[in-house]
Amino acid sequence: MKTIPIRxxxxxxxxxxxxxIRGSALFAGxxxxxxxxxxxxxxxIALQPxxxxxxxxxxxxxxxxxxxxxxKLVKYLPDGNQRIVRLLQHSDTxxxxxxxxxxxxxxxxxxxxxxxxxxxxxxxxxxxxxQSRLCQELMTRWQRALAEADRWLAEFSTGTARQRVAxxxxxxxxxxxxxxxxxxxxxxxxxxxxxTTETVSRTIAELRRTGLIQEASHHQLxxxxxxxxxxxxxxx
Amino acid sequence: MKTIPIRxxxxxxxxxxxxxIRGSALFAGxxxxxxxxxxxxxxxIALQPxxxxxxxxxxxxxxxxxxxxxxKLVKYLPDGNQRIVRLLQHSDTxxxxxxxxxxxxxxxxxxxxxxxxxxxxxxxxxxxxxQSRLCQELMTRWQRALAEADRWLAEFSTGTARQRVAxxxxxxxxxxxxxxxxxxxxxxxxxxxxxTTETVSRTIAELRRTGLIQEASHHQLxxxxxxxxxxxxxxx
DNA sequence: CGCCCAGTTGAGGACACTCAATAGCGGTGG
DNA sequence: CCACCGCTATTGAGTGTCCTCAACTGGGCG
Numbered sequence: 001m002k003t004i005p006i007r008x009x010x011x012x013x014x015x016x017x018x019x020x021i022r023g024s025a026l027f028a029g030x031x032x033x034x035x036x037x038x039x040x041x042x043x044x045i046a047l048q049p050x051x052x053x054x055x056x057x058x059x060x061x062x063x064x065x066x067x068x069x070x071x072k073l074v075k076y077l078p079d080g081n082q083r084i085v086r087l088l089q090h091s092d093t094x095x096x097x098x099x100x101x102x103x104x105x106x107x108x109x110x111x112x113x114x115x116x117x118x119x120x121x122x123x124x125x126x127x128x129x130x131q132s133r134l135c136q137e138l139m140t141r142w143q144r145a146l147a148e149a150d151r152w153l154a155e156f157s158t159g160t161a162r163q164r165v166a167x168x169x170x171x172x173x174x175x176x177x178x179x180x181x182x183x184x185x186x187x188x189x190x191x192x193x194x195x196t197t198e199t200v201s202r203t204i205a206e207l208r209r210t211g212l213i214q215e216a217s218h219h220q221l222x223x224x225x226x227x228x229x230x231x232x233x234x235x236x
Numbered sequence: 237m238k239t240i241p242i243r244x245x246x247x248x249x250x251x252x253x254x255x256x257i258r259g260s261a262l263f264a265g266x267x268x269x270x271x272x273x274x275x276x277x278x279x280x281i282a283l284q285p286x287x288x289x290x291x292x293x294x295x296x297x298x299x300x301x302x303x304x305x306x307x308k309l310v311k312y313l314p315d316g317n318q319r320i321v322r323l324l325q326h327s328d329t330x331x332x333x334x335x336x337x338x339x340x341x342x343x344x345x346x347x348x349x350x351x352x353x354x355x356x357x358x359x360x361x362x363x364x365x366x367q368s369r370l371c372q373e374l375m376t377r378w379q380r381a382l383a384e385a386d387r388w389l390a391e392f393s394t395g396t397a398r399q400r401v402a403x404x405x406x407x408x409x410x411x412x413x414x415x416x417x418x419x420x421x422x423x424x425x426x427x428x429x430x431x432t433t434e435t436v437s438r439t440i441a442e443l444r445r446t447g448l449i450q451e452a453s454h455h456q457l458x459x460x461x462x463x464x465x466x467x468x469x470x471x472x
Numbered sequence: 473c474g475c476c477c478a479g480t481t482g483a484g485g486a487c488a489c490t491c492a493a494t495a496g497c498g499g500t501g502g
Numbered sequence: 503c504c505a506c507c508g509c510t511a512t513t514g515a516g517t518g519t520c521c522t523c524a525a526c527t528g529g530g531c532g
Contacts, residue, residue, distance in 0.1 A: 440511095
């Protein structure tokens with residue numbers, strides 16, 4: 001795992017510079033937080049594309065918040081195939097399982113350049129003993145993950161290849177409306193959508209030919225959202 | 237919603253008779269629990285097959301624990317199709333979203349006869365303010381739901397129809413090993429596996445013809461687990 | 473410059489979907 | 503008790519989509 005220490009930062013923070021402790025999402029609203037006496041410091045690390053944050057089965061003592069970038073959570077099927085179960089974006093939390101002393105249930109692998117806060121479980125445990133408000137915040141994180149999981153099951157596992165690709169592209173714009181959308185490797189796209197790389201390739205080629213997507217710059221797409229929506233919903 | 241009040245019971249309880257408060261899973265380990273002054277009582281209700289516990293979008297003030305039976309969580313796609321996102325079994329928790337003042341994100345509908353505990357959110361909120369241990373229990377519930385969701389995404393949305401059906405049947409035996417497995421309507425099975433009713437029907441007919449499943453009694457199957465495992469993993 | 477990997481494209485076939493007709497089951501009423 | 507109805511499950515034929523296997527292309531990098 002290639003990590004580059006940068007600076008101290010916190011869960012769900014919008015901007016890093018003035019973020020120290022107070023403004024944080026997870027720790028927001030807590031009074032009298034004592035951050036002293038940590039065995040393990042909180043830090044902010046950077047990951048290159050395709051580097052591994054953690055592996056399935058590892059028992060970490062760390063929870064992560066994604067400050068910037070995209071991370072894939074990967075599961076492996078008995079037949080050796082892999083399936084990308086979810087993508088995490090800005091301000092999402094990873095590795096909550098560590099709070100329950102459970103091994104991580106996926107591989108977490110960077111898809112783009114990522115900046116990630118590492119929070120020691122011990123800190124969360126200590127604070128949650130004193131501050132019941134933290135419990136609410138944590139549950140919100142769990143809930144968000146579950147809602148995403150359900151959505152992936154419904155949207156990216158049903159319908160034709162065209163529909164699934166369209167839905168995924170639209171999903172990617174949601175986080176950053178108006179911005180161009182990063183395009184991933186065909187293999188990753190296939191693993192997200194339950195399709196083969198060839199099918200994804202063909203589908204994207206066709207969308208490009210009909211002008212619904214255009215390569216603005218290197219691996220950056222601009223979308224015809226209206227038409228893609230119609231495809232996603234099966235109108236076309 | 238057809239409900240039949242039965243008796244007071246608690247989250248995750250194994251047996252109802254001697255369950256009052258102490259032995260409960262969610263409330264286990266809490267000291268000095270004061271159950272007085274509840275606006276809304278805790279009760280145990282029963283549901284008939286295909287009756288609705290709650291609907292998507294409703295804002296309930298209740299969390300549920302399934303004591304007995306099977307419940308499907310249903311999502312609806314933009315194109316009108318429905319997808320069963322998860323099945324809940326004995327001792328699973330439903331409606332945790334109510335704790336966060338969120339609307340329920342699915343329809344919850346009974347597949348079999350069900351017995352369900354209803355727990356007012358107000359009680360959980362009050363207790364979690366005092367007892368940090370409850371937070372841990374709640375997170376465990378969230379984690380369990382998320383793990384199931386991920387599993388459904390991996391197992392029931394990839395592979396051939398044969399594989400998916402085999403995996404689902406095996407999943408159903410896990411909760412009650414050795415016991416016969418209930419067989420649902422083909423439409424429900426299709427919605428669980430992302431297949432059409434016809435495909436499910438054909439697949440099950442073929443499994444029955446080859447003797448891998450046998451109808452022990454009315455809608456109760458006995459399985460050739462060994463062979464089904466081989467199918468599930470794509471060895472056949 | 474040439475290698476290597478990722479993406480594209482093609483041909484053929486397998487699988488699941490669609491539409492449609494039939495069979496089976498359970499309930500109701502004569 | 504049987505006849506009839508309605509619903510669900512089954513089965514069939516034909517089609518379409520996606521998968522498989524394989525060849526080819528092109529860009530990035532040593």
